[in-house]
Amino acid sequence: MISANRRTLLRVTGFAALATALGTFASPADAQEKIRIGYAISKTGPYAGGAGITTLPNYELWVKDVNAAGGIKLGDKKLPIEIVEYDDRSSSEEAVKAIERLANQDKVDFILPPWSTGLNLAVGPTLNRLGYPHLAVTSVTDKAPDLAKRWSNATFWLGTSAQISEALADLMGKLKSEGKIGPNIAMVSIADQFGIELSAAGREAFKKHGFTLTYDKTYPMGAQDLQPLLKDAIASNPDAFIAFSYPPDTIALTEQAQLLKFNPKIFYVGVGTAFPLYKGKFGAGSDGVMGIGGWNADSPQLKDYLARHKAATGKEPDRWASSITYASLQVLQQAIEKVGKLDRAAVAAEIRSGTFDTIIGKIKLKDGLLQEVWSVGQWQNGEFYALAPASLPGARAPVVPKAQWQ
Amino acid sequence: MLLVDIILPGLVLGGMYALIALGLTLQYGVARIMNLSYGESLVAAAFGAFSLYSGLGLSPLAALLLAVPVAMLLNWLLYRFLLERLMRRGKDRGAQEIDSILVTFGILFVIQGAMLVAFGGQYYSYSYLSIPVVVLGSTLAVNRLVALLFAALVGGAVYLALTRTRIGTAVRAIAVDANAARLVGIDVAALSGLAFAFGGGLVAVGGVLVSMFLTFNAAMGVVFTMKALVVVIMGGVGNVMGALVAGLLLGVVETAVARLVDPGLTLAATYALFLGVLLIKPTGLFGRAAP
Numbered sequence: 246m247i248s249a250n251r252r253t254l255l256r257v258t259g260f261a262a263l264a265t266a267l268g269t270f271a272s273p274a275d276a277q278e279k280i281r282i283g284y285a286i287s288k289t290g291p292y293a294g295g296a297g298i299t300t301l302p303n304y305e306l307w308v309k310d311v312n313a314a315g316g317i318k319l320g321d322k323k324l325p326i327e328i329v330e331y332d333d334r335s336s337s338e339e340a341v342k343a344i345e346r347l348a349n350q351d352k353v354d355f356i357l358p359p360w361s362t363g364l365n366l367a368v369g370p371t372l373n374r375l376g377y378p379h380l381a382v383t384s385v386t387d388k389a390p391d392l393a394k395r396w397s398n399a400t401f402w403l404g405t406s407a408q409i410s411e412a413l414a415d416l417m418g419k420l421k422s423e424g425k426i427g428p429n430i431a432m433v434s435i436a437d438q439f440g441i442e443l444s445a446a447g448r449e450a451f452k453k454h455g456f457t458l459t460y461d462k463t464y465p466m467g468a469q470d471l472q473p474l475l476k477d478a479i480a481s482n483p484d485a486f487i488a489f490s491y492p493p494d495t496i497a498l499t500e501q502a503q504l505l506k507f508n509p510k511i512f513y514v515g516v517g518t519a520f521p522l523y524k525g526k527f528g529a530g531s532d533g534v535m536g537i538g539g540w541n542a543d544s545p546q547l548k549d550y551l552a553r554h555k556a557a558t559g560k561e562p563d564r565w566a567s568s569i570t571y572a573s574l575q576v577l578q579q580a581i582e583k584v585g586k587l588d589r590a591a592v593a594a595e596i597r598s599g600t601f602d603t604i605i606g607k608i609k610l611k612d613g614l615l616q617e618v619w620s621v622g623q624w625q626n627g628e629f630y631a632l633a634p635a636s637l638p639g640a641r642a643p644v645v646p647k648a649q650w651q
Numbered sequence: 652m653l654l655v656d657i658i659l660p661g662l663v664l665g666g667m668y669a670l671i672a673l674g675l676t677l678q679y680g681v682a683r684i685m686n687l688s689y690g691e692s693l694v695a696a697a698f699g700a701f702s703l704y705s706g707l708g709l710s711p712l713a714a715l716l717l718a719v720p721v722a723m724l725l726n727w728l729l730y731r732f733l734l735e736r737l738m739r740r741g742k743d744r745g746a747q748e749i750d751s752i753l754v755t756f757g758i759l760f761v762i763q764g765a766m767l768v769a770f771g772g773q774y775y776s777y778s779y780l781s782i783p784v785v786v787l788g789s790t791l792a793v794n795r796l797v798a799l800l801f802a803a804l805v806g807g808a809v810y811l812a813l814t815r816t817r818i819g820t821a822v823r824a825i826a827v828d829a830n831a832a833r834l835v836g837i838d839v840a841a842l843s844g845l846a847f848a849f850g851g852g853l854v855a856v857g858g859v860l861v862s863m864f865l866t867f868n869a870a871m872g873v874v875f876t877m878k879a880l881v882v883v884i885m886g887g888v889g890n891v892m893g894a895l896v897a898g899l900l901l902g903v904v905e906t907a908v909a910r911l912v913d914p915g916l917t918l919a920a921t922y923a924l925f926l927g928v929l930l931i932k933p934t935g936l937f938g939r940a941a942p
Contacts, residue, residue, distance in 0.1 A: 470663075
């Protein structure tokens with residue numbers, strides 16, 4: 246028994262050694278044949294839901310698009326992309342370990358980011374130390390400007406919590422001055438970094454615009470019944486209901502609001518509002534609901550992107566970070582092509598300083614941050630149009646008060 | 652009527668907790684399988700109901716007729732060809748529990764992996780019986796009321812079957828002492844398999860009904876396993892009535908805390924209640940100390 250085990254062990258070790266040796270010898274030759282790009286993404290665990298809609302389909306679509314066009318242009322030839330993929334299991338430790346592995350063992354040329362604020366902040370220092378460009382797309386944090394200063398390789402694409410809350414408060418302030426809504430707001434938020442940052446920024450921004458918070462509570466992640474919360478929010482008789490929520494709660498809050506016939510003039514819910522799932526579930530009932538994100542749905546490039554996304558992945562993209570994720574990958578590709586060689590530091594510098602043509606228009610980052618980001622959108626006739634900041638081209642006028650639930 | 656407005660929605664939430672715990676109480680209490688893949692099985696049933704509803708337009712209540720026998724058969728096969736061997740090999744209850752934990756931990760990843768391949772990681776949700784109904788001045792959703800009704804009916808039926816029938820008595824005997832049950836001529840392996848399969852059927856009932864009003868994805872199983880474990884242990888392992896009462900109690904306490912104290916403390920209240928019950932009665936509300 247022991248000897249059999251030992252033999253198996255020897256055989257396994259032998260294979261492993263052989264595989265490693267082959268891998269080591271093979272990689273320098275490979276380097277000229279293709280560009281190896283790696284990522285660790287949440288395929289399991291609590292973040293799988295968000296990663297599965299916003300990030301992963303866009304990685305797949307982009308790789309498909311690039312390879313169909315022959316690859317990334319490097320000097321005078323085009324190199325196809327080869328992908329190395331891991332599951333970070335929604336855990337910071339796993340995500341960091343996977344990054345180390347991608348860099349040191351798989352020796353990939355570039356690394357794409359994980360999904361969520363938490364995981365992007367977790368892998369940030371490692372990507373910085375290893376010298377890989379870090380496209381922290383799906384991260385919303387007020388620390389972004391500081392982090393972009395500290396990590397010269399990193400870029401942030403969704404704006405800060407303060408930006409998002411301020412854009413919402415601005416929009417509502419304008420509606421209040423037009424007499425379309427009153428000064429009372431009921432606000433609920435999920436008790437994690439996302440909810441805490443956005444509600445903290447919201448409290449300040451709403452106060453600045455002369456609003457009163459008649460109800461202001463947090464709820465824990467994974468709450469299975471939000472009706473008690475909503476009943477007290479309704480009892481406070483608000484003009485606007487604001488929820489900084491995650492997809493399951495976004496759905497649950499909307500469903501309960503419909504059941505309770507709660508029809509505030511503004512009904513705003515968080516992550517998930519911009520998902521095709523939302524429209525799919527509530528149909529015409531989604532009309533008038535405001536949420537985080539938005540896009541310029543009339544743009545021909547985005548219409549084309551929507552069609553390609555649907556054809557390649559079988560589903561529509563979300564109307565917030567999906568198109569930005571795809572655009573960030575276009576930026577990466579163009580930066581590599583401009584630099585003309587696999588020089589990661591030069592590519593990172595180019596991403597921060599260059600101007601790029603993407604599906605969301607011309608992009609030029611400032612201080613490592615994408616400045617012009619949609620913060621508030623609204624479902625209008627089956628499409629999630631961007632409302633704020635109103636200064637951006639393509640912003641639509643809000644429909645207020647929201648029609649009664651149907 | 653704040654009191655009614657707490658108790659009714661609380662009972663409805665608790666009904667769901669009881670419903671998702673009923674299957675585990677049979678699988679763990681009687682068949683001795685600490686089924687860590689419990690939540691994944693529940694989500695799999697939810698996906699099944701979703702597919703039947705969105706693909707064929709079959710209502711979730713009709714889907715039950717299909718899902719329950721299929722789940723029972725699958726669970727019976729699982730017990731017969733995998734778990735029974737472990738149960739026979741394990742020297743005592745402790746060893747059996749550890750083996751079953753390890754195996755079902757593996758099964759968890761198999762089910763989750765299959766769901767990820769089939770449905771991906773994103774969220775799913777559909778609307779069925781999402782109609783408001785006013786009971787004593789409190790607005791409730793019909794789909795959640797249906798879940799409560801099923802929990803009460805199924806729980807009651809299983810309780811009666813366990814206490815009033817010959818097979819039920821035999822099953823309870825196994826739960827108390829499998830070796831002694833064997834001595835009086837009870838076919839422990841066959842009945843344990845039956846209890847496990849029946850538990851699997853109840854998981855399917857829970858999954859199908861819950862899918863009518865909760866948003867779910869392939870990664871969410873662990874949430875249900877945890878909640879079911881809390882309810883089962885609080886109610887007294889293997890006690891159906893205990894699971895029912897503990898589930899309802901949990902729902903009412905969570906709703907009361909959300910309305911009267913702070914919605915942020917519902918999770919804390921769950922575990923405070925759980926610890927409180929275990930401190931006062933370590934075997935759970937309806938549990939009896941092992942002889």
